[in-house]
Amino acid sequence: MTTLWAGLGAGAVYALVALTFNIPLAASGVFNFAQPQFTMLGGFLAFEGLRQGWPLLLVLGACVVVGGLLGVLEERVAIRPFVRNTTSRAALVTTVGFAVVLEGVAHVIWGTTPQAVPFPGTDSTLDVAGGRLGVLDLTVLILAVVACLSAEIATRTTGWGLANRATTIDPTAAELRGIDVTAVRRRAFALAGALACAVGPLVAAQVTASVTLGNNLLILAFVALCLGGFGSHVGCLVGGVAVGLVQALGARYLNGDWALVLLFAVLVALLLARPSGLFGARRQRTV
Amino acid sequence: MRRSTTFRIRTLHRRFGWAVALAVGLVAIVVPPTMLGVYDQRQIALIAVYTLIVSGLNLSFGYAGELALGQVAMFAAGAYVSAILANHGSKDLLLGLVAATLAAGVIGLVSGVPGMRLSHWSLALTSFFLVLLVPKVVSLFADQTGGLLGISSTTGPTLFGRPLGFTGLLTVVLVVTVGWLAIARNLVLSRFGDELRVLRESPLLASSLGLSTFRVRTSAYLLGSLPAGAAGCLVAYLNGFISPDSFTLELAIVLLAASVVGGSASIYGAPIGSALLVLGPLQTSAFTQFSVLIYGLFLLVIGVVFSGGISGLITLVARRLDGRLPVVADAVDDSAFAEHAIPGELLGVRGLTKSFGGVRALDGVTLEASPGRITALLGANGAGKTTLLNAVSGFVRTDEGDIVLGERRIDGEPPHAIARAGVRRTFQTPLIPHSMTALETVMSGRLGQRGGRGLSAVLRLPSFRRSRRADLDAARGALAFAGMADVADVDAQSLPLGTRRLLEVVRAVAGEPRLILLDEPAAGLDDDGRAELARLIRRARDAGGTVILVEHNVDFVLGLADHVHVMALGSVIASGPPQVIREHPEVINSYLGRRGRPESRTEARAEVADR
Numbered sequence: 001m002t003t004l005w006a007g008l009g010a011g012a013v014y015a016l017v018a019l020t021f022n023i024p025l026a027a028s029g030v031f032n033f034a035q036p037q038f039t040m041l042g043g044f045l046a047f048e049g050l051r052q053g054w055p056l057l058l059v060l061g062a063c064v065v066v067g068g069l070l071g072v073l074e075e076r077v078a079i080r081p082f083v084r085n086t087t088s089r090a091a092l093v094t095t096v097g098f099a100v101v102l103e104g105v106a107h108v109i110w111g112t113t114p115q116a117v118p119f120p121g122t123d124s125t126l127d128v129a130g131g132r133l134g135v136l137d138l139t140v141l142i143l144a145v146v147a148c149l150s151a152e153i154a155t156r157t158t159g160w161g162l163a164n165r166a167t168t169i170d171p172t173a174a175e176l177r178g179i180d181v182t183a184v185r186r187r188a189f190a191l192a193g194a195l196a197c198a199v200g201p202l203v204a205a206q207v208t209a210s211v212t213l214g215n216n217l218l219i220l221a222f223v224a225l226c227l228g229g230f231g232s233h234v235g236c237l238v239g240g241v242a243v244g245l246v247q248a249l250g251a252r253y254l255n256g257d258w259a260l261v262l263l264f265a266v267l268v269a270l271l272l273a274r275p276s277g278l279f280g281a282r283r284q285r286t287v
Numbered sequence: 288m289r290r291s292t293t294f295r296i297r298t299l300h301r302r303f304g305w306a307v308a309l310a311v312g313l314v315a316i317v318v319p320p321t322m323l324g325v326y327d328q329r330q331i332a333l334i335a336v337y338t339l340i341v342s343g344l345n346l347s348f349g350y351a352g353e354l355a356l357g358q359v360a361m362f363a364a365g366a367y368v369s370a371i372l373a374n375h376g377s378k379d380l381l382l383g384l385v386a387a388t389l390a391a392g393v394i395g396l397v398s399g400v401p402g403m404r405l406s407h408w409s410l411a412l413t414s415f416f417l418v419l420l421v422p423k424v425v426s427l428f429a430d431q432t433g434g435l436l437g438i439s440s441t442t443g444p445t446l447f448g449r450p451l452g453f454t455g456l457l458t459v460v461l462v463v464t465v466g467w468l469a470i471a472r473n474l475v476l477s478r479f480g481d482e483l484r485v486l487r488e489s490p491l492l493a494s495s496l497g498l499s500t501f502r503v504r505t506s507a508y509l510l511g512s513l514p515a516g517a518a519g520c521l522v523a524y525l526n527g528f529i530s531p532d533s534f535t536l537e538l539a540i541v542l543l544a545a546s547v548v549g550g551s552a553s554i555y556g557a558p559i560g561s562a563l564l565v566l567g568p569l570q571t572s573a574f575t576q577f578s579v580l581i582y583g584l585f586l587l588v589i590g591v592v593f594s595g596g597i598s599g600l601i602t603l604v605a606r607r608l609d610g611r612l613p614v615v616a617d618a619v620d621d622s623a624f625a626e627h628a629i630p631g632e633l634l635g636v637r638g639l640t641k642s643f644g645g646v647r648a649l650d651g652v653t654l655e656a657s658p659g660r661i662t663a664l665l666g667a668n669g670a671g672k673t674t675l676l677n678a679v680s681g682f683v684r685t686d687e688g689d690i691v692l693g694e695r696r697i698d699g700e701p702p703h704a705i706a707r708a709g710v711r712r713t714f715q716t717p718l719i720p721h722s723m724t725a726l727e728t729v730m731s732g733r734l735g736q737r738g739g740r741g742l743s744a745v746l747r748l749p750s751f752r753r754s755r756r757a758d759l760d761a762a763r764g765a766l767a768f769a770g771m772a773d774v775a776d777v778d779a780q781s782l783p784l785g786t787r788r789l790l791e792v793v794r795a796v797a798g799e800p801r802l803i804l805l806d807e808p809a810a811g812l813d814d815d816g817r818a819e820l821a822r823l824i825r826r827a828r829d830a831g832g833t834v835i836l837v838e839h840n841v842d843f844v845l846g847l848a849d850h851v852h853v854m855a856l857g858s859v860i861a862s863g864p865p866q867v868i869r870e871h872p873e874v875i876n877s878y879l880g881r882r883g884r885p886e887s888r889t890e891a892r893a894e895v896a897d898r
Contacts, residue, residue, distance in 0.1 A: 031408040081591055090590050092354045092408060093547055097586030100540050104580025215536055219419055222412045230405070257423040264416055271401035271413070 001130045003252045004245065009137025011244020012144035013203050017221035018228065018236040019148055020196040026155065026231055027164040027188030030079055030091055034099035035196050036217035037106075038067050042200015043209030044106055047115045056119075063197040071193020074098050075186050099214070106211050119205030140202050147195065148237040155233060164188065220247070223267050229277025238278060300605070308472070308555070312465040319461065320454040328457055330565060332525050335464040337561035339518035341545045342471055342554070343511035347410075349551030350475060351507035352487040356539045357398055357414025358515045361391035363421045363534035365519020367438075370529055371431050374440040380459060381446060383520045391516025392509060399508040403501055410508065418539050422531040437530025441523040460521050464558075467514050470745050472554045474510070477744035477751065478734060478758075483507060485731050488720035495680060495714075496798070497706035497735020537579065544585045550596030559597050624826070625767035631658030631833035632693035632709070632801040634679070639688035639698075641674060641857075648674040649685065650857035656802070656835050656850075661828050663836045663848035665868070670854040672837045673715075676804050679835075680712050681705040692802055707735045709801030713791040713808055719779045725790055726775040729762040732794035765797035768830070769823050785816030792823055796832070803827060805836045809843050821847050845869060 020035045042063045049059035078094035125132040155161035166174040167184045175181050203213065224243045228235025246266060250259030270277070319331045340358050347355045365387030372383055394417065402413035425432045432438055444451050446459065474480060482503050486493040490500045523529050541564060549560020589596065595603065634656040641649040648671050656662035664672045677683040679690055681702035690698040697705050711732070719728055739754035766772050769789055774782065779790060788808050795803050805824070809817050817840075824847060828834050838844045844851065845865040853861040853874045861871045868874055 033408070033411075077591065078587060092411065093543070094587055094590040096354075096356075096411075096540075096543065097583050097588075097590055100579060100583030101587060102583075104577070104583045107579045108576060215419070219412065219416050222416075226405070226409075255427065257427050260420060260423050261427070264420055267413065267416065268397065268401045271404045271409070275404035 007248025015240025038196035043204030046201030067197025114210035232279035235279030360417035365516035387520035395512030550598030553598035627768035666854035711795035
């Protein structure tokens with residue numbers, strides 16, 4: 001049971017990162033490779049902040065601000081120049097470039113040694129259903145459920161969600177209807193950046209802050225996203241938790257190295273059998 | 288006038304480019320092993336190895352538009368397969384190369400087929416995952432691979448039973464690299480390369496020309512994984528030792544940077560980019576702390592500022608020196624029409640039904656279109672005309688009914704299969720790829736044809752030359768058929784809208800179409816443009832074509848068509864020759880409208896009275 005709870009705790013993180021992929025994807029159709037690097041950076045910010053003796057809320061606030069600003073910066077530098085040119089795949093390269101830059105900055109400042117983040121409450125656990133559940137894991141889990149569900153509801157019911165969908169489906173038509181497409185995109189990048197960065201301290205408290213954190217999260221959250229279906233926020237939650245559980249169980253009952261291989265097999269099988277994921281809708285292409 | 292100068296870099300490049308490249312390649316094979324010192328030789332070998340991998344990446348990313356980051360995994364697979372073979376006593380380089388290439392191909396298949404199922408970044412991430420797996424898999428099979436510590440059995444390779452010294456190995460490395468570049472160049476300059484260009488521009492266009500987008504993209508990625516495997520084998524023997532440390536994510540980023548710096552959509556970008564990175568950033572050891580940051584900046588800055596890379600820059604300079612391509616003011620030459628046969632067939636549509644949600648876009652449509660006739664579909668917006676066109680060309684799957692072309696049932700088949708069965712269409716907004724001349728655009732109408740690819744293209748066999756010649760002749764023939772022979776060498780994108788619409792029809796004609804579907808071809812054209820278009824459509828009919836025309840412009844349709852079907856709310860409400868349609872009461876009521884109906888007259892009078 002403890003393994004299951006740990007899997008849920010890790011899975012919640014993947015769900016949150018997957019959600020931060022989904023938000024810009026839903027608003028602009030851009031897959032932002034750099035997103036998990038925001039989380040990695042948030043982890044290091046928490047490490048620095050707590051070392052300076054900052055209170056927890058200040059650390060989280062700093063993450064939200066830094067993440068939001070970086071999101072806006074990325075949208076301006078790496079996305080906007082290519083939005084008009086639909087045949088260009090340049091945005092793929094520039095988001096990868098932005099990701100590598102963030103990783104490089106962390107590399108220069110903090111080096112390659114992983115840093116423990118002594119988050120308050122990291123050690124305490126609860127006995128739930130015959131297993132130990134970390135308070136931290138529980139926090140992340142609750143956060144993931146709240147975030148994914150509210151994103152789903154917001155997308156379905158608010159004007160913001162409608163503007164997002166309109167912008168993805170046909171930016172020109174959206175613009176002609178008076179939607180500021182650039183602002184919609186910028187807002188999505190800011191929101192996703194802030195959320196991803198704010199998740200950083202929690203993740204770092206779970207597994208330490210390190211430069212390689214971003215790349216691992218990238219893959220695991222991607223699998224979560226595929227599992228849940230691109231564009232579905234609830235799907236993120238389900239997919240994230242599923243990945244966390246597969247990983248935890250794989251590590252428990254097989255060699256730890258097998259867990260990742262197993263996940264790859266799951267990904268391949270999923271893409272072959274149901275590329276739209278569990279919750280994704282298949283769009284029919286028309287002329 | 289600049290046009291008349293014979294000295295054009297573009298022309299020279301087309302005529303003699305291959306000879307220059309071959310000469311450079313021979314020099315690159317001969318000089319390093321005989322004239323350079325050991326240090327320089329090692330650098331050259333490293334450049335060659337990177338060139339192989341980057342060139343494979345370019346095939347997938349630059350040409351097919353699919354970003355792949357997993358080349359490092361194929362590189363690793365090649366290296367480990369060779370090392371394990373060597374460990375079991377087989378140090379034959381040829382065997383090693385073949386085995387390594389095959390291993391890379393298997394990895395390409397396993398990651399490529401699922402990775403291509405979603406959109407562009409899905410392959411990037413699936414292949415990125417592969418790189419993360421390398422150390423895991425290596426340590427899982429530690430008894431064979433030496434685990435994380437590495438394996439050092441790859442020394443003293445042999446070729447045909449004779450041991451190769453370092454210079455011998457270097458020669459093999461260079462021969463393999465230059466040979467691969469020649470293969471890649473020949474493939475890119477063949478139907479396969481044109482397929483990639485069309486696909487990168489528009490998957491929609493590609494499938495309407497008879498290409499399975501999945502097959503084309505997957506084969507580019509697969510093909511691109513092969514040189515990475517060979518590179519793995521070579522690096523294993525060059526270094527004599529391999530460990531997971533040689534196959535990191537950072538290397539994946541370095542390779543991507545080399546690709547982008549050199550120019551991804553170019554054969555010679557690969558050696559240029561590789562050489563720059565090996566001789567530049569990778570040299571200094573003080574650099575390591577900042578290396579990741581610098582590579583990131585490379586990708587970001589070059590991606591934003593100049594996505595063509597260095598080879599793109601060279602092309603740009605050459606174009607500037609050449610001046611602009613000729614611009615033709617009047618595309619159609621009235622005195623020069625050639626004949627061209629079109630093998631039209633009978634199209635039969637029976638009881639076709641299609642619902643989108645609760646809307647019945649097609650409600651039991653039955654109609655025919657025969658060869659040598661222009662069949663028009665007339666109707667208001669939302670009448671179902673375009674849905675019918677999309678159903679016939681396979682872009683919309685129908686719920687019920689059948690579509691038969693000639694003897695063959697085509698409903699339910701994917702668009703590319705229907706295109707191969709001879710259905711060609713034009714689009715409401717002309718889809719003309721960038722950087723293609725009018726002639727090349729028309730040639731792309733024949734991409735669905737067999738041959739002219741693969742081995743025959745690599746070796747430039749007679750069969751390749753035959754199919755190339757056939758394409759050229761058919762394209763020139765189709766252009767002359769439309770009286771447009773003069774625009775053959777003009778940049779197709781730069782042509783005015785009317786001419787681009789004509790060009791789309793010509794592209795359809797060149798593909799030996801059994802059925803030609805024209806989707807609102809006259810939209811946005813002035814009187815002259817419409818007249819030229821009508822003349823071309825009539826010529827296509829007279830040449831034997833089965834033409835279906837979807838159009839709003841009533842006068843244009845009634846003046847051009849031999850037979851008209853009027854649609855409303857997903858059904859055909861009237862059929863007949865134009866003069867009958869013009870008088871048909873139901874048509875006048877529901878579509879043409881009747882001027883001077885009693886109600887509207889009263890309203891008009893009321894309005895006047897108000898004033």
